Amino acid sequence: xxxxxxxxxxxxxxxxxxxLRAITAAAHDVFEQxxxxxxATPALEYExxxxxxxxxxxxxxxxxxxEAGDVLVLRSDxxxxxxxxxxxxxxxxxxxxxxxxxAHAYRGVxxxxxxxxxxxxxxxxxxxxxxxxxxxxxxxxxxxxLDAVGLERYRVGVGDVDLYKxxxxxxDVQGEARERLLRQLVGRDFVxxxxxxxxxxxxxxxxxxxVRVPQMRGGPEILExxxxxxxxxxxxxxxxSALLPPRVAERVIFDLGLLGGLDYYTxxxxxxxxxxxxxxxxxxxxYDDLLGxxxxxxxxxxxALTVERxxxxxxxxxxxx
Amino acid sequence: xxxxxxxxxxxxxxxxxxxxxxxxxxGIDTAEVRxxxxxLLFREAGIxxxxxxxxxxxVEAGAADIGITGKDVLMEQSxxxxxxxxxxxxxxxxxxxxxxxxxxxxxxxxRRLGVMRVATKYPKIALRHFERTGRQAEIVExxxxxxxxPLTGLVETIVDLTATGTTLRENGLVVREEIAVVxxxxxxxxxxxxxxxxxxxxxxxxxxxx
Numbered sequence: 001x002x003x004x005x006x007x008x009x010x011x012x013x014x015x016x017x018x019x020l021r022a023i024t025a026a027a028h029d030v031f032e033q034x035x036x037x038x039x040a041t042p043a044l045e046y047e048x049x050x051x052x053x054x055x056x057x058x059x060x061x062x063x064x065x066x067e068a069g070d071v072l073v074l075r076s077d078x079x080x081x082x083x084x085x086x087x088x089x090x091x092x093x094x095x096x097x098x099x100x101x102x103a104h105a106y107r108g109v110x111x112x113x114x115x116x117x118x119x120x121x122x123x124x125x126x127x128x129x130x131x132x133x134x135x136x137x138x139x140x141x142x143x144x145x146l147d148a149v150g151l152e153r154y155r156v157g158v159g160d161v162d163l164y165k166x167x168x169x170x171x172d173v174q175g176e177a178r179e180r181l182l183r184q185l186v187g188r189d190f191v192x193x194x195x196x197x198x199x200x201x202x203x204x205x206x207x208x209x210x211v212r213v214p215q216m217r218g219g220p221e222i223l224e225x226x227x228x229x230x231x232x233x234x235x236x237x238x239x240x241s242a243l244l245p246p247r248v249a250e251r252v253i254f255d256l257g258l259l260g261g262l263d264y265y266t267x268x269x270x271x272x273x274x275x276x277x278x279x280x281x282x283x284x285x286x287y288d289d290l291l292g293x294x295x296x297x298x299x300x301x302x303x304a305l306t307v308e309r310x311x312x313x314x315x316x317x318x319x320x321x
Numbered sequence: 322x323x324x325x326x327x328x329x330x331x332x333x334x335x336x337x338x339x340x341x342x343x344x345x346x347x348g349i350d351t352a353e354v355r356x357x358x359x360x361l362l363f364r365e366a367g368i369x370x371x372x373x374x375x376x377x378x379x380v381e382a383g384a385a386d387i388g389i390t391g392k393d394v395l396m397e398q399s400x401x402x403x404x405x406x407x408x409x410x411x412x413x414x415x416x417x418x419x420x421x422x423x424x425x426x427x428x429x430x431x432r433r434l435g436v437m438r439v440a441t442k443y444p445k446i447a448l449r450h451f452e453r454t455g456r457q458a459e460i461v462e463x464x465x466x467x468x469x470x471p472l473t474g475l476v477e478t479i480v481d482l483t484a485t486g487t488t489l490r491e492n493g494l495v496v497r498e499e500i501a502v503v504x505x506x507x508x509x510x511x512x513x514x515x516x517x518x519x520x521x522x523x524x525x526x527x528x529x530x531x
Contacts, residue, residue, distance in 0.1 A: 110400055113382075157515050189405040191506060217518050253515050273512045278383015279402075280512065 008061065008109055008117030016311075020120070023307055023314070024102045026148040027122040031100035034141050036124045039099050041081040043106075047071040052293045053080035054263025059108035061117040074106035079264070079287065079302055082125045087294035095128020095298055102307070116308065123284070123304035130299040131236060131286055135268045136243035138284060138301045143248045145305065146272065151314055154281070156251045157217070157271040158240070159258025161285070163233045164214055170229025171206040185214055186259055214257030222254055230256075240268055264290045270303060276316025281309045325349075325367075325520040327513075330380055330388030332373035335484070336505050339411035340389045344368070346531045347524060377401040377508065386513035387521065392503035393482050397443050404509040406521070407528055412505040416446060418498040419489050420478040421471050425497060427478035431456060440470030441480040450480065450500050468492040 005011065012020065031038065047063065050073050058076040066072055075081050078101050090097055102122045109115040124141055126134050139156065146154050164185060168178050177200055184193040190211075197210045205228055213230050216222050220241045223234045237254055244252065253273075260269035260283065269285030284303025291298040331340045331354070341351040354363050354370065362369050369385055374397075376390035381401045388403075393416055395405060418439075420427050427437040436457040441447045444460045451458040463470060467481045468488060478497070483489055486496065507528070509521055 155516055187399075187405075188403065188511070191405050191408045217515055253518065255515060271515075273516055275512075275516055278381070278510050278512050 006117070008115065010116070010118075019314075020307055020311055023149045023310055024120075024122055026150075027102065027145045027305070028100075030141065030145045030148050031124060034098070034124075034144070036098040036100035036126075036141070039082065039085065039101055040103065041075070041078070041085055041101075043074055043104065044072045045075050045081055045084070047073045049084055050076065050080050053077075053083070053290060058262055061106040061108045076107050077105050077262075077304065078103055078121060078123060079125060079262075079304070080290070082127075082302075083287075083290045083294050083300075086125075086127055086298075087291060087296040091296065096134070097127040098124070099127070100124045105304075119309075120307040121304040122307055123282070123302060125300060125302035127291065127300040128298045129301065130288075131267050131301070132240040132243050134299065134301045135240050135286060136248075138303055139240075139252070139270060140245060140248050142270065142272070142282070142284065142303045142305070143251055146310075147247075149310060149314065151274060151310065152317055153276070154251065154272055154274045154313070155253050156248075157253050157255045157258055157273060157280075158237065159255045159260070159269050160234075160236050160267055161258075161260055161265045161269055162236065162267055163256055164259075166233035167209065167213060167229050170232060171202060171210060173200065173202075173210070181210070185257060190215055217253055217255040217257070219252075220249070220254065222256070236267055260285050262287075268301070272305065274313035274317070276313045276320065277309060279309065281313055282306055325524060327386045327517060327520050327524070328367050328369065328384075330376045330385035330390075331368050331370045332376055332388075332390050332505075333370050334373060336373055336389065336391060336412045337370070339409075339505060343389075343409060343411070343531070347527045374398070377403055380508050380510050383510045383512055385510070386517055387507060387509045387524070389505055389507055391482075392501070392506050393443065393446070395506060395508070396501065396503070397445050399445070402511055404511060404514050405506055406509050406525065407507040409505040409507055409528075412503075414482045414484045414503050415496075416443065416480065416482055416500040416503060417489075417496045418450070418478055418480055418500060419471075419483075419494045419496050422493050422495045426471075427497070430477045437478055438476035439478050439480055440467050440476040442467060443480055443482075446500065447480040468494060 060073045060076045062074040064072050082099055104118055105121050106118050109117055126138050180196050184196055194211045197207055209228055209230050223238045226234055264287040265285040266288040267286035271280040272282040274281055282305035286301045288299040291300055344351050350366055353366055354368055373390045374394050376388040377398045379385040380388040380403050430437045436459055438459045439447055440461045440463050444462045447460055461476055467479045470476045471479055
C-alpha cells in the first residue's frame with residue numbers, strides 16, 4: 001500500500017537518522033560548551049508575529065486557521081520566533097543572551113528542484129552583542145560546529161548587506177536609480193549591473209567602483225586596496241576581520257557582493273560553502289533592528305546550518321577522499 | 322577538468338560553435354569536443370554539453386561550475402540562482418512578436434475579443450511583455466516549430482527568437498514588435514563563484530583580453 005506524504009516532506013529511517021543524530025549531537029556539544037542554552041519554540045506562530053521579520057527569502061510553506069479564526073504559520077526560520085521569545089520571556093534579562101536550537105523550519109519552494117519544504121536547522125542567536133565582536137563570536141561558534149561534525153573542506157563567505165548601499169551613498173546614487181542597481185545585484189546579474197551603472201553617466205572612478213567592488217571576493221587583503229568611496233564601505237568588514245581567530249580567518253572568503261536573502265539582515269552576513277555541494281549549507285548574519293520590532297531593541301547576530309545539507313556535504317567529502 | 326579546474330557547461334545547437342571558438346581563444350582545448358558529436362561529457366577538457374535551456378539547471382545545482390547559454394534562456398528562467406558574469410557578444414538574436422503578414426489579426430482579436438492568443442516557447446517572457454504593455458493574452462506553450470501555430474489558426478500571434486528573420490519570412494510571418502535583443506552569456510554557480518574565485522577571475526581576465 002502507498003500512503004503519500006505531502007510534497008517536500010519525507011520520512012527518515014534508522015540508518016540516515018543515526019548519521020543526522022551524530023551531527024546534531026556534535027552541534028549540541030559545541031553550543032553547550034560555548035554557553036548557548038538550548039530553547040524550543042512552537043512550530044506554529046501567529047502570521048502577524050512572523051510578518052515582523054518580513055518574509056522575503058523565507059516564504060512560509062504552510063498557513064492554517066485555528067478554531068478562533070486566527071491565521072497560523074509553520075515557522076520559516078528560528079530567528080524570528082527567538083526574537084519574539086527574548087522580547088517576551090527575557091524582557092529584563094541582562095544582555096548578552098546566548099541561545100541555541102535544533103529545530104525544523106518550513107519554507108515554500110521554487111518548483112522542480114527537489115527542494116524540501118521541511119528541513120532541520122541547528123543554530124544560535126547571540127543577542128545584545130554588537131558588531132564586530134558579536135559577529136566574530138558567532139562565526140567562531142559556527143566554524144567550531146563544522147569542525148566538530150567532521151566537515152573538512154568548508155569555507156565561509158562573509159559579506160555586508162550595507163556595503164553596497166554605503167558605496168551608493170558615497171557615489172551619490174539615490175532614488176530610483178539606486179533601486180535599479182540593487183535589483184541587479186540581488187538578481188546576481190553583473191552584466192545588467194554594469195549596463196545600469198554605465199547608463200548613470202557618473203565620473204569614471206565611481207562607475208568603475210560600482211561595477212568592480214561587488215564582484216570582489218577573497219582574503220582580508222581585498223578589504224585593503226579598495227580606494228575612494230569603497231574605503232569607508234568596507235570599514236565594518238575590516239573591523240570583523242581583525243577580530244577573527246586564525247582557525248576561523250583561514251576559512252573565510254570575504255565577498256563584497258554578498259547580499260543574503262533575508263529581510264531582517266543589517267550588517268555582516270555569512271554563508272557556508274562546501275565543494276561537495278552546489279548550494280550553501282547554512283547562513284547567518286547580523287539583525288540589529290529585529291529585536292526592536294518586538295519592543296526590545298538589542299543588536300543581535302546568529303546563524304543556522306541546514307542539517308540535511310551538512311549531511312550531504314559530509315558524505316560527499318567522504319566519497320571524494 | 323580544464324586547465325583552470327572548472328567544469329564548463331557548453332550549449333549544443335546554434336551557440337555551440339561560438340562557445341567552442343571562445344573557449345579555444347581562452348586556452349581551453351576543445352578539439353576532442355569538436356571530434357565527437359555524440360559524446361556529452363569530456364572530463365579532460367572539463368566540458369559537458371547539453372541543450373541551452375538545461376545549462377542554468379546544471380550550473381544552479383553545481384553539476385557545472387560555469388556555463389554558456391543565451392540571455393533568452395536566462396530571462397525565461399529568471400528565478401535560477403546563478404551569477405550572470407559576462408555578455409559574450411556572440412549568438413545575437415531578437416525575441417519578437419510576429420504574426421501573419423497583412424492585416425494584424427492579433428490587434429483585431431485584442432480589440433474585438435479582448436484577448437489575443439499567443440504561441441511561444443517562452444511563456445514567462447511573453448506574459449511579462451504583455452503585462453508590461455497592458456494587454457490581455459492567452460499563452461499557448463508549444464515545444465516545436467512555433468511558426469506553424471498562427472498559420473493553422475491555433476493562435477493569432479507568436480513570441481519567438483529570430484536571428485535573421487528568414488524562417489519567419491518563409492512562413493509568411495512579419496515582425497510586429499521587438500521584445501528584447503539577446504546574446505550568449507557566461508553564468509556561474511554561486512558556490513563555485515566563491516570556492517573557485519581565482520579560476521573564474523582568471524577566465525574573466527582572459528575574456529577581457531581576448
